[in-house]
Amino acid sequence: MIWLDGWLVDRSGVMLKSVTVLSKAFGGITLLAALTVWHGCGADRQSASSFHVYSTVDTSRAAIGDVVRFQVWAKGVGERRISFPPMTADDRDIQVAEGRELEGDNSGDFGMEFEVTFWDTGRFELPAYAVNVLNKGNDSVDYAITMDPVVVTVESVVTDAQPSLRDIKAPVPIPLILPYRIILSVAAMIFLLGFLVWIWRKRVAEKREVPELQIPSRPPREVARERLRDLREKNLDIREAVKEFYAELSHIVREYIEHQFFIRAMEMTTSEIEMVKDLFLLECEDVDLMLDVLKRADLAKFACFQHEKVRCRRDLGTISEFINKTRAHLSLVKNGVTEVEAL
Numbered sequence: 001m002i003w004l005d006g007w008l009v010d011r012s013g014v015m016l017k018s019v020t021v022l023s024k025a026f027g028g029i030t031l032l033a034a035l036t037v038w039h040g041c042g043a044d045r046q047s048a049s050s051f052h053v054y055s056t057v058d059t060s061r062a063a064i065g066d067v068v069r070f071q072v073w074a075k076g077v078g079e080r081r082i083s084f085p086p087m088t089a090d091d092r093d094i095q096v097a098e099g100r101e102l103e104g105d106n107s108g109d110f111g112m113e114f115e116v117t118f119w120d121t122g123r124f125e126l127p128a129y130a131v132n133v134l135n136k137g138n139d140s141v142d143y144a145i146t147m148d149p150v151v152v153t154v155e156s157v158v159t160d161a162q163p164s165l166r167d168i169k170a171p172v173p174i175p176l177i178l179p180y181r182i183i184l185s186v187a188a189m190i191f192l193l194g195f196l197v198w199i200w201r202k203r204v205a206e207k208r209e210v211p212e213l214q215i216p217s218r219p220p221r222e223v224a225r226e227r228l229r230d231l232r233e234k235n236l237d238i239r240e241a242v243k244e245f246y247a248e249l250s251h252i253v254r255e256y257i258e259h260q261f262f263i264r265a266m267e268m269t270t271s272e273i274e275m276v277k278d279l280f281l282l283e284c285e286d287v288d289l290m291l292d293v294l295k296r297a298d299l300a301k302f303a304c305f306q307h308e309k310v311r312c313r314r315d316l317g318t319i320s321e322f323i324n325k326t327r328a329h330l331s332l333v334k335n336g337v338t339e340v341e342a343l
Helices: 016-049 180-207 220-232 239-261 270-275 284-302 309-335
Strands: 002-004 007-009 052-057 061-063 067-075 081-083 094-096 100-103 110-118 122-126 130-134 141-146 150-155
Touching (some): 220 239, 220 309, 239 284, 239 309, 270 284, 284 309
Antiparallel strands (some): 002 007, 052 067, 067 110, 094 110, 100 110
16 A cells, blocks of 8 residues: 555555545435434424314404404314314304304314304404314313404494485386297287188188079979979889889979978978978968878888889879969969969
């Protein structure tokens, strides 16, 4: 080993003295830093685990009717069981609302907030609030931590030294509020209903057929006599001819009654015609003879009853006489002529 500029150096070129000095200095610095960190952490743990209770208000000066928020906090609760009792005030000018639970930033921080309203001016002192610490085995109170009273000054909203009453303001006019939606809905419903009624009436008017007034070109008596003359020439020797004869005879009588007396005989049965026989301006015997012919015609048409040829000719004469008597009676009534002259 040799000395070189104050350093001890062996033959391998290693500086032994400098290494020893530097190692001792580094060890001292490390020990000092460890002590500092340990002290700080211990202080933090002690601060986090310390249990304390305090109260705050958001303002110490308020006006009548303002809401002052009174908060009570319990920090570092840990395993302790605490309870916040309701806050009461003996002063009738102080109104305390129901409390609201609060949660702090740390898991062991709990709080309670009460809204306090003052209804008079002056200096008010909120009563001392106590937080109860409960026993671990039951809900009984182990001990209570009471905080100092909080003073709040309530000022008047009137700043004038000699206030005077102001005039009563005029009532605010209420704007006219029209239910436009309801009005439009009702109007649309009325319009739709009217449109449906118009369509319905239009369809009914289109379907309604005005009956045409049929005025016979010749008197009903002449038409009936002409058809009776054609019927006399019909051959009744054939079996089916009797049925056709009575069908044609029944049609002639019913058509004559309908056009002469305005009775819808074409659509009526013989029984129905018999029920309205009083409408004929004839004697009952003449009407009954005509009805007997219609009944025999019904037997021939619907029951295929074969009447004798003599009976057919006799019924044809009965209907011809019925038509003549009808004309004679109407002429007697309308024109004032005698029955002999009409015939």
